[in-house]
Amino acid sequence: MSNEHGHHAKHLPADLSAPASVARWRNRALLVALVFALLAAADFYLHPGDLSLDYVLRGWLMGLIVCFSFAVGGMALLMVQHVSGGKWGLLIRRPLEAMSRTLPLVFLMFLPVAICVKRLYLWARISNPEEALRAGVINAIQAHAIAYKRPYLNIEGFWIRGIAYFAIWGIFIFILNRWSRLRDTDTQHSSWYWQKRFENLSGAGLLIYSITLTGASIDWVMSLDPTWYSSVYGLLFLVAQGYAALAMVILITLALSQDEPLKSIFRTTEQHDLGKLCFAFVMLNIYIAFSQYLIIWSGNLPEEIRWYMDRITGGWGYVIGLDFAFHWLLPFTLLLSRDIKRNKRRLATVCCIMLFARFLDTFWLIAPNFADIHHNFHFSAELLQYIFVPAAMTGLWVAYMTHQLRQRPVIAINDPHLPEILEPEHAHA
Amino acid sequence: MPMREGIYGLIAEFDTPTELVQAAKAAYASGYRRMDCYTPYPLEEAAEAIGFDEPTEKxxxxxxxxxxxxxxxxxxxxxxxxxxxxxxxxxxxxxxxxxxxxxxxxxxxxxxxxxxxxxxxxxxxNRLPAPYHPVFNAPNFRDGATTDKFFLCLEAADPKFSVSESRAFLESFRPVSVVEVDH
Known part of the structure; x- marks a missing residue:
């Protein structure tokens, strides 16, 4: 805990803009993006094969899903903290807003996926399932599923729904960010007036978010295997998104707290709260993931169990084992400890583990959908694109996020919690 | 039960949690271990101040x-x-x-x-339920500890305890009062 036990509340520094270190992160992130982009290009040109471009696209899809989690998950957490209130929300509000404002970049990342939809998605590639079945390209189950789901899974629908999702999230992100700027300069209304406005917008927004996210997760990831479905998939995706966005925003906040102005409002109490929230997400994520597995495993029906067989047998057991360890076992056991939640460096380590787990889990969700590797995990030069392309895209995303972070003061001032968060830690208890 | 000799300890009364935490930290730093804080509501920092965070206390x-x-x-x-x-x-x-x-x-x-x-x-x-606890013998404890006062009790069982020195130590933090607690 803090050693400062002064009787007086601290004062906000005069300059609330992001510290100079943020520009350094941007340069570093751009360098990472460049290095991995070059590696991806080298891998593409040095190992030409039938599937070279496919693997680039698959890696691109994985990068899209990860960056999408940070941007739209950031928006969702922003809404959650507006609805729930609390000093932890004030602390991470501006980083969350910066994360949400990266949506235009994520939309640009979405375009190649939508343009190359036929290369990535089996249901888009097969225009006539019956013919493809006779030609032996797909099996009877796939032919039936593709024909049956055609009214939903078609290329026009994919484009229209995708653009609609981005438009809806864009409207919410625009209003949330615009109001937040107006709120800081507003002298006429009390902060409670704004709090109510944000609450009303965010309450409706969270409902719409959960519906649109379910749709997006089905379109972009679940439909890679057109035969399979799971009713909890959208919720699982939503929790995973919160998991990723929370780990990311804690890392950003911890890094910002090294310097003024965030240093003056950063207290161990709120860090501890964020650590507890991480723990809740770690538990919720494994709870839902295991429920889905338990139900499908118990049912043992041919149309469902194959999805897991593709992902567990034939070498994939190691991947899911690592995923389990990094997604749940390590963060769970570490976050049990109060000291780890209250220590900046250690909490940052846990958040890095959580982010790595998200990468691994996204890989595990996407890669085994494709016929050349499911049931048969093997190393190939192309497989490295699952590292190179997402790493380059994440580097670019971080650079753009730091750019957004520098656009505004990193502390929201017109908030009833601000005087409280400036007080010494024990005085308010 | 045979009569125990001497007193249970010295209890200092404070008006604010900040003063209590400062006194408790100083007491821990100068070597007192057998002591306890009594507050009207849970005060995490008080627990930390008297060494509750030490590995042996968990x-x-x-x-x-x-x-x-x-x-x-x-x-x-x-x-x-x-x-x-x-x-x-x-x-x-x-x-x-x-x-x-x-x-x-x-x-x-x-x-x-x-x-x-x-x-x-x-x-x-916590050795609960405890039908009897000596701190209730302090006349100002019963009302204050459940409403708006913050208490630090240095117990006589501590090897560093001495009635005169411990009293001087507690009084250096300007408490409202320092009272001897009977067994």
């Missing part, structure tokens, strides 16, 4: 962890024993040792045992 956390592990292992073991040795049944052709199905009750028992051992472990480590 009794409840340890009891809770051990309870949870015992609960989880017990239920998982019970399910394994029932399904494999005691009443082996073929259910829809699944293996006898169907561990995914065992996880849910094992998880529930982990929570149940961890929760119960935390609650009862806390009571036991």
């Amino acid at each position: 009794g409840v956390a340890r009891v809770c962890l051990i309870g949870g592990l015992i609960g989880g292992c017990a239920m998982f073991g019970l399910e394994t024993w029932v399904s494999i040795w005691a009443y082996p049944l073929n259910i829809a052709g699944r293996p006898m040792f169907s561990w995914p199905a065992f996880i849910v009750p094992a998880y529930e028992w982990t929570i149940l045992f961890a929760g119960l051992s935390a609650a009862f472990g806390m009571l036991a480590l």
Whole structure:
């Protein structure tokens, strides 16, 4: 805990803009993006094969899903903290807003996926399932599923729904960010007036978010295997998104707290709260993931169990084992400890583990959908694109996020919690 | 019970939590160990100030962890024993040792045992229920400790304790009062 036990509340520094270190992160992130982009290009040109471009696209899809989690998950957490209130929300509000404002970049990342939809998605590639079945390209189950789901899974629908999702999230992100700027300069209304406005917008927004996210997760990831479905998939995706966005925003906040102005409002109490929230997400994520597995495993029906067989047998057991360890076992056991939640460096380590787990889990969700590797995990030069392309895209995303972070003061001032968060830690208890 | 000699300790009364925490920290830093803080509401910093965070003091956390592990292992073991040795049944052709199905009750028992051992472990480590406690002999304690006063009691059982020096030490923090507590 803090050693400062002064009787007086601290004062906000005069300059609330992001510290100079943020520009350094941007340069570093751009360098990472460049290095991995070059590696991806080298891998593409040095190992030409039938599937070279496919693997680039698959890696691109994985990068899209990860960056999408940070941007739209950031928006969702922003809404959650507006609805729930609390000093932890004030602390991470501006980083969350910066994360949400990266949506235009994520939309640009979405375009190649939508343009190359036929290369990535089996249901888009097969225009006539019956013919493809006779030609032996797909099996009877796939032919039936593709024909049956055609009214939903078609290329026009994919484009229209995708653009609609981005438009809806864009409207919410625009209003949330615009109001937040107006709120800081507003002298006429009390902060409670704004709090109510944000609450009303965010309450409706969270409902719409959960519906649109379910749709997006089905379109972009679940439909890679057109035969399979799971009713909890959208919720699982939503929790995973919160998991990723929370780990990311804690890392950003911890890094910002090294310097003024965030240093003056950063207290161990709120860090501890964020650590507890991480723990809740770690538990919720494994709870839902295991429920889905338990139900499908118990049912043992041919149309469902194959999805897991593709992902567990034939070498994939190691991947899911690592995923389990990094997604749940390590963060769970570490976050049990109060000291780890209250220590900046250690909490940052846990958040890095959580982010790595998200990468691994996204890989595990996407890669085994494709016929050349499911049931048969093997190393190939192309497989490295699952590292190179997402790493380059994440580097670019971080650079753009730091750019957004520098656009505004990193502390929201017109908030009833601000005087409280400036007080010494024990005085308010 | 035979009469105990001397006093139980010295209790200092403070108006604010900040003063209490400062005094408690100073007392811990100058070597006092047998002491306790009494506040009208939970004050985490007071617990930390008197060394509650030291590894040797984390009794409840340890009891809770051990309870949870015992609960989880017990239920998982019970399910394994029932399904494999005691009443082996073929259910829809699944293996006898169907561990995914065992996880849910094992998880529930982990929570149940961890929760119960935390609650009862806390009571036991606090030596509760305690029908008698000497601090209530201090005349100003009964009202203040449940409303708006903050108390630090240095206990006579501490090897560093001496009535005159400890009183001078406590008075250096400008408390409202320092009172001797009878057994």
